[in-house]
Amino acid sequence: MELLRLATAGSVDDGKSTLIGRLLYDSKAIFEDQLEAVERTSRQRGDDYVDLALLTDGLRAEREQGITIDVAYRYFATPKRKFIIADTPGHIQYTRNMVTGASTANLALVLVDARNGLVEQSRRHAFIASLLRIPHLVLCVNKMDLVGYDQDVFEAIKAEFREFAARLDIADLTFIPISALHGDNVVDRSANMPWYEGTSLLHHLEEVHIASDRNLIDVRFPVQYVLRPKSDEHHDYRGYAGTMAGGVLKPGDDIVALPSGFTSRVARIDTIDGPVDEAYGPMAVSVLLEDDIDISRGDMICRPQNRPETGQDVDATVCWMSESSILAPGAKLALKHTTRSVRALVKDLHYRLDINTLHRDEDANELTLNEIGRVSLRTTAPLFYDEYRRNRTTGSFILVDEATNETVGAGMILGPTT
Amino acid sequence: MHYELSHLRALEAEAIHIMREVAAEFERPVLLFSGGKDSIVMLRLAEKAFWPCPLPFPVMHVDTGHNFDEVLAFRDQRVDELGARLVVASVQESIDRGRVREETGPRASRNRLQTTTLLDAIEEHEFDAAFGGARRDEEKARAKERVFSFRDEFGQWDPKNQRPELWSLYNGRHRKGEHIRVFPLSNWTELDIWQYIAEEGVEIPSIYYAHRREVFRRDGMLLAVGPYVTLADDEEPFEAVVRYRTVGDASCTGAVESSADTIDKVIAEVAATRITERGATRADDRVSEAAMEDRKREGYF
Numbered sequence: 001m002e003l004l005r006l007a008t009a010g011s012v013d014d015g016k017s018t019l020i021g022r023l024l025y026d027s028k029a030i031f032e033d034q035l036e037a038v039e040r041t042s043r044q045r046g047d048d049y050v051d052l053a054l055l056t057d058g059l060r061a062e063r064e065q066g067i068t069i070d071v072a073y074r075y076f077a078t079p080k081r082k083f084i085i086a087d088t089p090g091h092i093q094y095t096r097n098m099v100t101g102a103s104t105a106n107l108a109l110v111l112v113d114a115r116n117g118l119v120e121q122s123r124r125h126a127f128i129a130s131l132l133r134i135p136h137l138v139l140c141v142n143k144m145d146l147v148g149y150d151q152d153v154f155e156a157i158k159a160e161f162r163e164f165a166a167r168l169d170i171a172d173l174t175f176i177p178i179s180a181l182h183g184d185n186v187v188d189r190s191a192n193m194p195w196y197e198g199t200s201l202l203h204h205l206e207e208v209h210i211a212s213d214r215n216l217i218d219v220r221f222p223v224q225y226v227l228r229p230k231s232d233e234h235h236d237y238r239g240y241a242g243t244m245a246g247g248v249l250k251p252g253d254d255i256v257a258l259p260s261g262f263t264s265r266v267a268r269i270d271t272i273d274g275p276v277d278e279a280y281g282p283m284a285v286s287v288l289l290e291d292d293i294d295i296s297r298g299d300m301i302c303r304p305q306n307r308p309e310t311g312q313d314v315d316a317t318v319c320w321m322s323e324s325s326i327l328a329p330g331a332k333l334a335l336k337h338t339t340r341s342v343r344a345l346v347k348d349l350h351y352r353l354d355i356n357t358l359h360r361d362e363d364a365n366e367l368t369l370n371e372i373g374r375v376s377l378r379t380t381a382p383l384f385y386d387e388y389r390r391n392r393t394t395g396s397f398i399l400v401d402e403a404t405n406e407t408v409g410a411g412m413i414l415g416p417t418t
Numbered sequence: 419m420h421y422e423l424s425h426l427r428a429l430e431a432e433a434i435h436i437m438r439e440v441a442a443e444f445e446r447p448v449l450l451f452s453g454g455k456d457s458i459v460m461l462r463l464a465e466k467a468f469w470p471c472p473l474p475f476p477v478m479h480v481d482t483g484h485n486f487d488e489v490l491a492f493r494d495q496r497v498d499e500l501g502a503r504l505v506v507a508s509v510q511e512s513i514d515r516g517r518v519r520e521e522t523g524p525r526a527s528r529n530r531l532q533t534t535t536l537l538d539a540i541e542e543h544e545f546d547a548a549f550g551g552a553r554r555d556e557e558k559a560r561a562k563e564r565v566f567s568f569r570d571e572f573g574q575w576d577p578k579n580q581r582p583e584l585w586s587l588y589n590g591r592h593r594k595g596e597h598i599r600v601f602p603l604s605n606w607t608e609l610d611i612w613q614y615i616a617e618e619g620v621e622i623p624s625i626y627y628a629h630r631r632e633v634f635r636r637d638g639m640l641l642a643v644g645p646y647v648t649l650a651d652d653e654e655p656f657e658a659v660v661r662y663r664t665v666g667d668a669s670c671t672g673a674v675e676s677s678a679d680t681i682d683k684v685i686a687e688v689a690a691t692r693i694t695e696r697g698a699t700r701a702d703d704r705v706s707e708a709a710m711e712d713r714k715r716e717g718y719f
Binding site: 001002003070071072073074075077081082084096097099100103104211214216224225227228229231233234237239241242243248271272273280282283284297321334336337339392393396397398400405406407410 | 421422423424425427428429430431432434435438439441442465466467468469470471472554555561562577580581582583584585586587589591592593604605607609610
C-alpha cells in the first residue's frame with residue numbers, strides 16, 4: 001500500500017472541514033469517542049450542527065476562539081492507499097502554515113464554493129501549491145447542491161481557473177464538482193450530476209499516479225551519519241548512512257563524493273535486513289564504498305557524470321516566516337540544506353511577490369511575515385544543490401535566526417546567482 | 419510496482435532519517451522507553467538506523483513504580499539484547515526526595531507526577547534531545563505537534579509558538595538547558611504500529627494479547643485489580659478475557675474485552691475498532707477536553 005500526502009487549505013466557509021470530516025468518516029478514520037466529544041462541544045456552544053472543524057482544532061486557543069492556527073495532520077486509509085492530510089487554515093496571515101503543509105505534499109486539494117466562484121484565497125492556494133511544486137492539484141467545486149447541480153456553473157469556474165493556472169506551473173490539474181455535505185462525488189459518483197464524466201474525489205486520490213513524481217534520474221545521496229562500529233565482527237566496516245534524495249543507486253556504480261571530488265565504486269548498499277540491489281527515494285540506507293576515502297556528514301555522493309550544482313552564490317524564492325524580524329539585504333542567517341549546515345548572507349532582494357496578483361514588486365527592500373520574494377544568498381561553504389523544480393529535497397533549505405534559534409525562512413533554489 | 423515503497427517502509431525510512439539527524443546533531447540524546455508497543459517499535463527503528471553500530475544513546479524509563487511485571491521483564495530483556503545503557507528515573511525517588519507529593523484517595527495516580535521525574539532526569543543527565551513514541555493520531559493536541567518539538571528551560575511546550583517544520587529539514591538548535599522532544603512516529607497510526615509489529619516479527623509483552631485477568635469497571639473502563647488501585651465500595655472485581663491497547667501506569671491504564679490472542683486477530687480488531695486507543699483505555703486523557711495539551715505544556719511526554 002502506497003502513502004499519499006495531501007495538503008488542503010481553506011476556511012470554514014468553503015466546506016473544507018465538512019469534506020475532510022466526510023473523507024475521514026466514510027473511511028472509518030473518525031472514531032465514535034472523537035465524534036461524541038465534538039457533538040458534546042458543539043451542543044455546549046449552542047450550535048445546531050456538528051462542527052467537524054473541532055475534530056482538527058485541538059488546541060485550547062483554537063477551540064476557544066473558533067479558529068485554526070496551525071497545521072493539523074490527519075490520517076486515513078482505504079484498502080488501496082494510506083493518506084496523510086496536512087490541513088491548514090487559508091487566511092493570508094497563515095501563508096506560513098500553508099507553505100509548511102505543502103512542502104511534503106504529493107497532492108493539493110483546493111476548494112471553491114460553487115456560488116462564489118474563484119476568490120482571492122483559491123488563487124493563493126493554487127499559487128502556493130505550484131510554488132512548492134506539489135505535482136498534482138485537484139480543484140473541488142463544492143456546494144454544487146446549492147447551484148442546482150448546474151453544469152454551466154462548474155464549467156465556468158473550470159474555465160476561469162484554467163486561465164489563471166496557465167500562469168502557474170502545475171503539472172496535473174483535475175476538476176471535480178462535489179457536495180461535501182451530501183456526499184456527491186466524494187466517495188461515490190453522484191447521480192445528481194450525470195453530465196460529469198470523471199471519477200469521485202476519493203477514487204481520484206486512490207488512483208492518481210505518484211510513483212513517477214520522484215526524481216529517479218539524478219543520484220543524490222547526502223551523507224547523514226557515518227557508521228563505524230569498530231567491533232570485532234565488523235572491524236573495517238565504514239557505512240555512510242543517509243536517505244536517498246534522488247536517482248537509483250546500485251552496487252557497482254561509479255560515484256564521486258563532494259566536495260572532495262574523490263571517486264570510488266559502490267561496494268554494497270546495506271540495511272539491517274541485508275544488502276539491497278538498489279536504493280531509491282525515500283529509502284534510508286547505508287552505502288559502503290570500495291575505497292577508503294574521507295567522507296563525512298554534509299558531503300554528497302552522486303554519479304561522476306551527473307553532479308549537482310556546486311556553489312556559494314545561489315538565488316532562491318524565500319517565504320519569510322518570522323513574526324519578530326524581517327528579511328533584508330545584509331542579514332546573516334544559519335542555513336540548513338540537506339544534511340549540511342552553513343551560514344548565509346542575504347546579498348540582494350530582487351522582488352517581493354504579491355501572492356494574489358503574482359505582481360513582482362521590484363522596489364521592495366524587505367520581506368516581512370508571510371511574504372515571498374526572490375533573494376540572492378552567499379554561503380560560507382559551497383552547497384551541492386539542484387533547482388527546486390528538479391528536486392524538492394536537494395533544492396530546498398530553511399533559514400534559522402542565530403539569535404533566537406527560530407526557523408524564520410523557507411527557501412526554494414532557482415539556481416546560481418547570475 | 420517498481421521503485422515504490424509500501425507505506426510501512428516509507429514511514430520506517432522517515433523515522434530512521436529522523437533518528438540519524440538527532441544522533442548527528444545533538445550531544446546527549448536519550449530514547450524514552452516505557453515498554454509500550456510504540457517505544458518497542460522505536461527501539462527497533464533505532465536498532466535499524468545505526469546497525470551494525472550499537473545505539474549511540476541510552477534508553478530511559480520513567481518508572482512510576484506501578485508497573486505490569488510482564489513489561490518490566492520485557493524491558494530488561496530487550497535492553498540486554500541491544501547492549502544498550504538503561505537509565506531508570508524513578509517517581510518513587512521523586513516522592514522520597516520531596517520533589518512531588520503522592521496523590522491520595524481511591525483514584526490516586528502517579529501519571530502527572532511523571533512529568534517532574536522526567537524533567538529532573540533530563541536536567542540531571544543534561545539530555546538535549548529525548549525521543550518519544552507519541553503519534554499524531556492519538557490525540558488532538560498531538561496532531562499539531564512538530565516532529566522536533568522545542569522545550570524551554572522549564573521543559574514547557576508552547577503550542578502557539580512552534581517552529582515551522584518543512585520538508586525533512588529539522589531545526590534542532592537550542593540553548594543550554596533547553597531541549598528538543600523528538601517524535602519519529604508522528605505520522606504512524608495505531609494500525610501502522612500493529613502492522614509493522616506483525617511484518618517485522620517484533621516481540622511485544624504478553625499483556626497486549628487476550629488473557630484472563632481480574633478486573634473491575636470504573637468510568638466505563640476495565641482496570642486491573644492489583645496493589646496500585648483501591649476499589650471503591652460499589653466497584654466489584656470480576657474475571658474477564660481482556661487485552662491492553664496501551665501500556666502505561668497500571669493504576670490508570672484500562673484493558674479492553676477482547677479474545678484477540680494473536681497478532682493477526684489484534685490487527686483485525688484494531689482495523690474494525692471505532693474508538694481511539696486513548697479514549698478507550700486512558701483515564702488520564704479523560705479529565706478534560708484539553709487534558710493532554712495541559713499536561714504537555716507542563717513538560718509531559
